[in-house]
Amino acid sequence: LAGLAKGGSVPVSRGELIEIGGSYRLPDLMAASGTSLIEVGTTNRTRIGDYEAALDATTALLLKVHPSNYRVMGFAEDTPVAELAATAASKEVPFVYDVGSGLLDETAPWLAHGTPAWAVGEPGVRQTLEAGTDLVTFSGDKLLGGPQAGILAGSAELIEKLRKSPIARAQRIDGATLAALTITFEMYLNGAGAEIPFWAMVSRSDQELRDRLVKVAEGAGVDPLIRASDALAGAGSVPGMTMPSPVLAVTKRPADELWQGLLQARPAIVARRDAGELLLDLRTVDPSDDHHIAAVLRTLCLS
Structure with missing residues (x-):
């Protein structure tokens, strides 16, 4: 201008x-x-x-x-x-x-x-x-x-x-x-x-994400409660548009306690809370980090 x-x-x-x-x-x-x-x-x-x-x-x-x-x-x-x-x-x-x-x-x-x-x-x-x-x-x-x-x-x-x-x-x-x-x-x-x-993140298939979530649940020792959900591209782009993205619902402990515990992990894990449940979406997580999420979640659920 x-x-x-x-x-x-x-x-x-x-x-x-x-x-x-x-x-x-x-x-x-x-x-x-x-x-x-x-x-x-x-x-x-x-x-x-x-x-x-x-x-x-x-x-x-x-x-x-x-x-x-x-x-x-x-x-x-x-x-x-x-x-x-x-x-x-x-x-x-x-x-x-x-x-x-x-x-x-x-x-x-x-x-x-x-x-x-x-x-x-x-x-x-x-x-x-x-x-x-x-x-x-x-x-x-x-x-x-x-x-x-x-x-x-x-x-x-x-x-x-x-x-x-x-x-x-x-x-x-x-x-x-x-x-x-x-x-x-x-x-x-x-x-x-x-x-x-x-583009690699947004292109991950529903089945790939579901398979990874099941393995995380198994590693964490929690029930594999997989729910249909949506993800956003974010960053101020494509407003209102979503993509299907399954999530793992963790109910072993109150969502607020689990959420805080995940944030305090090193490296920190950012989940989300909805209707009293803790939800984990792996779309933006590198597969090599899945074991870290499972280990931290297992510790939190057993404590």
């Missing part, structure tokens, strides 16, 4: 005036960058005509923001990316889309079965660029699966302009983050995207 729109105005849908973790608010960011926010449309419905009506000689760029940590449901309408890109091109201003979560491709070609149901509808960086977007911004973590960082993709001319901004040096990432990002992108390029820890 400061590099491309300082001193100008930027139309943004009222349904996309986001606030994310840490009380980060888009209107505050725009004010700090020296741009004027022009609110268009309504909270639940914004059409291309709303943007067109806001365009004037002060318009510096068009901005679209994907609400990656909330959803507007029901009587709602979103402006297609291609329409916004065409309108921006006709007015000779850049079109910038913050897709948020960092899903590189909506078809998830690195996964054997393609896009999982919980990620359907999430905008992909590739498709967003193909629709004519000049610049796409997204996270290095979340659905990309790398370290926390902000990434720009798109027009080389615009990125070079931003690179020369004095703000760019203050915001550049450190060597460790750059190395982690490089490894993450190399895994995608080398056909190993499914091995990125995030």
